[in-house]
Amino acid sequence: MTDKTGTVYLIGAGPGDPGLLTIKAKECIEHADVVVYDYLASPFLLDYAKKDARIIYVGKKGGDHTLSQDKINLLLVDKAKQGLDVARLKGGDPFVFGRGGEEAQMLLSHGVPYEVIPGVTSAIAAPAYAGIPVTHRDHTSFVSFITGHEDPTKKDTSMQWDVFAKSNATLVFLMGVKNLENIVKNLVKHGKPSDTPVALVRWGTTARQQTVTGTLKTIVNRVKEAKLTSPAIIVIGHVVSLRDELSWFDKKPLFGKRIVITRARAQASDLVSKLSKLGALCIEIPTIQIAPPEDTAPLKESIKNIKDYDWLIFTSVNGVKYFFDTFFDMGKDVRALGHLKFACIGPVTKERLKDYGIISDILPETYRAESVIDAFSTVGIKNKKVLLPRAKLARTILPEELTKMGAQVNEVAAYETRLNADGKEELISLLGKNEIDAITFTSSSTVSNFISLLESKDAKELLKGIITASIGPITSDTARSFDIEPDIEAKEYTIQGLVDSLLTYYESKK
Ligand code: SAH
Secondary structure: OOOOOOOEEEEEOEOOOHHHOOHHHHHHHHHOOEEEEOOOOOHHHHHHOOOOOEEEEOOOEOOEOOOOHHHHHHHHHHHHHOOOOEEEEEOEOOOOOOOHHHHHHHHHHOOOOEEEEOOOOHHHHHHHHOOOOOOEOOOEOOEEEEEOOOOOOOOOOOOOHHHHHHOOOEEEEEOOHHHHHHHHHHHHHOOOOOOOEEEEEEOOOOOOOEEEEEEOOOHHHHHHHHOOOOOEEEEEOHHHHHHHHHOOHHHOOOOOOEEEEOOOHHHHHHHHHHHHHOOOEEEEOOOEEEEOOOOOHHHHHHHHOHHHOOEEEEOOHHHHHHHHHHHHHOOOOHHHHOOOEEEEOOHHHHHHHHHOOOOOOEOOOOOOHHHHHHHHHHHOOOOOEEEEEEEOOOOOHHHHHHHHOOOEEEEEEEEEEEEOOOOHHHHHHHHHOOOOOEEEEOOHHHHHHHHHHOOOOOHHHHOOOOEEEEOOHHHHHHHHHOOOOOOEEOOOOOHHHHHHHHHHHHHHHO
């Protein structure tokens, strides 16, 4: 126990889209010693936490509480009394049906300091992402946020059905899906016209967003037909009719497409963020893990003798990263590389190199080994000493061709890729249940590792109806060697190229 009591931050984590977190909330998560979150808070936000922060999931989905509210309270107090700062993440806004008020009162009574960081509430954001403004001067001048959770058989109800029914307010119900029929009945009974427009928006602001619209008369059946369940916002009022004109999020080109990402987690963020921006739901099942090579001696030796080399060639971002990690660990700085010429195989690798203050002398026209060879044929590499730090067991064509051109090539392992089997069960289950639209392969090893994860199951059979997208011809050839013919092959062999090809593919299907 320390003398100092920590602070509890009651943080609005926003409605689901990770981009809707406030800057202040992000800063709090970054500094917290303990992060407590429930099922409505997007797990992406946990990436902001410190490496050694304790992350605690307290559940709370409908009735099935992982931890009761009392236990959550105790937990918050206990951690704060240990002198730890606690980020308590709550879906949407903490003070809008989030029990944030109760948690604040409880903290106060225990003498624990707290701060409240408001969030973007789903009550406004879910309708907004469905193209429904909760107010509009032509339709309504006010809006009510109402709990849809209240027990319908409760006698002393605080629900003023007559007021709701007679006003022209936009009515926004939270936690109301299970009670929808009841809500509709009460409103109609108290005189709300049965042609009043209604929308339900489930998992608003996320790639899983689903919207069902109708009127007070039709909505119950439509929701049943669509099998829509919680969490959803119910919006009732004339503003709902604006959706026809104003919907935008569900019109994104890859909206709702469930796309599996097989590359290593550390490298996936660029692809994930590009696809997410286009509306896709990315399912990350990394098939590869990237790690330093088992034997680092050859790389170290080459760095020790770096003055003997003329060229340094990088074929991947990982090559750059792991080369420089070792280089700096050995106490060197970039002045030791001043005499060298550099070549990179692709634009992203070139950008990564630039992060270290070095501009590549050569960038081939297309992004594969064969092109690098073309590029060197104009530069002249005879009798030059070339260092090629790259993946263990990479393709042999580049060193072979450079050697043929008269270069002395030293190829060293800067890193190695290993099979990552953590997502095996999830992958097999998703494939079996037909819950995937597309799968992306960003290197040959993502393909071969994918096949390993399926064990001896028939990959071709499991991939039926799923679009396979490959980053380039080498990866496609590897896929073909396993009897998988890619539906899509990127024109430019980069992540952006792969994204563009997916877009073109889906647009042509419209
Ligand atoms: N404090 C939260 C609300 C918590 S109550 C907020 O401000 O958003 C839980 C209810 O919020 C759910 O039953 C559902 O009605 C609504 N909700 C939360 N996130 C949602 C989302 N992404 N899409 C639709 N409804 C959501």
